[in-house]
Amino acid sequence: MLQILSLCTLLILIFTLLPLWRHPHWLIRGMDFPRLQFMIFAAALLIAQLLLLDRETIVVQTLIFATTTCLIWQLWWILPFTLLWRKEVATSNDNTAEKQLSILTSNVFTPNRNAKALISLVKQHKPDVLVTLESDQWWQDQLKVIETDMPYSIKCPLDNLYGMHVYSRLPLDEQELCYLVEQDVPSIHVCLTLRTGDKVRAHFLHPAPPSPTENPESAERDAELIMVAKSVAKSKQPVIVTGDLNDVAWSATTRLFRKISGLLDPRVGRGAFNTFHVDYPIARWPLDHLFHSSHFTLRDIQRLPSIDSDHFPLLTRLVFTFPHGSDQEGIKAEAEEEKWSEEITNQKQVSKNDVPTPAE
Structure with missing residues (x-):
């Protein structure tokens, strides 16, 4: 189980870090698209790590930290496009x-x-x-x-x-x-x-x-x-x-x-x-x-x-x-x-x- 979750953590790290490289190749730029899906994946992975692994070990703590960081990073991009964010454009009630x-x-x-x-x-x-x-x-x-x-x-x-x-x-x-x-x-x-x-x-x-x-x-x-x-x-x-x-x-x-x-x-x-x-x-x-x-x-x-x-x-x-x-x-x-x-x-x-x- 540790090996599987470690591999998943490596994947979410790659998905998160690749877009930081501003290379215009379609594969790298395409990583911008599924941020919501990556966020859901990171959240599910974090839950699995907390429930299934021994949190007292350094390795598991490192995995949890890495996954949490990826989750927060992906959420940072997505959150403005939710009702939780302040509206950038005011709502108008003018019916003219x-x-x-x-x-x-x-x-x-x-x-x-x-x-x-x-x-x-x-x-x-x-x-x-x-x-x-x-x-x-x-x-x-x-x-x-x-x-x-x-x-x-x-x-x-x-x-x-x-x-x-x-x-x-x-x-x-x-x-x-x-x-x-x-x-x-x-x-x-x-x-x-x-x-x-x-x-x-x-x-x-x-x-x-x-x-x-x-x-x-x-x-x-x-x-x-x-x-x-x-x-x-x-x-x-x-x-x-x-x-x-x-x-x-x-x-x-x-x-x-x-x-x-x-x-x-x-x-x-x-x-x-x-x-x-x-x-x-x-x-x-x-x-x-x-x-x-x-x-x-x-x-x-x-x-x-x-x-x-x-x-x-x-x-x-x-x-x-x-x-x-x-x-x-x-x-x-x-x-x-x-x-x-x-x-x-x-x-x-x-x-x-x-x-x-x-x-x-």
């Missing part, structure tokens, strides 16, 4: 329709042909903006029925799992379709006009994930996230960045994005809102994100029912409350993190100046 902005993001999964389910959600929730990811020409044809109510659109149908569409009830100006890092991975950048007349700088992203079937490293994904973060960091305009970022909310790189950009995460203190994978509840992670500037507070955020994609849609309702929300603060970057962000963009030879700045 003119101030509200609702965004529905949905990775539709290209082979999925259940467009009726997504259209039904759009009709039910009436979002101001619909963002579809992995949408091809077939999806574009099916979604024509919503254009009567959402007359403003930007369309980029692709068959490579990186198609993207934006439909809106609100005017979309200064539209730019870009390929910031990879030639076949688009992003959309617009100036969105609220009903109040205020202009919002919006960026819709879907960088490729680090994986053995996509990019062997996270360098491309990380570079796209950080160059956008640097671009919006000093903007005085209302800002929204949303999409399937192929990174979990609690990863070091998403945390770096939040620090560099200064944007807020409405999930902090409310829950993880895991959107992927629909078919595997034991392995679900928050891959679909929405970050915003302090110009907004939160009406509500919810994960919507499945549309037969591998992702659940995510609906976020914001309220434009500036300047009343200006006291909201995110997390700050340290000097060492600023240096890391420079290394990420320099590696792919990209710059914040490559990112469009609508509404500026």
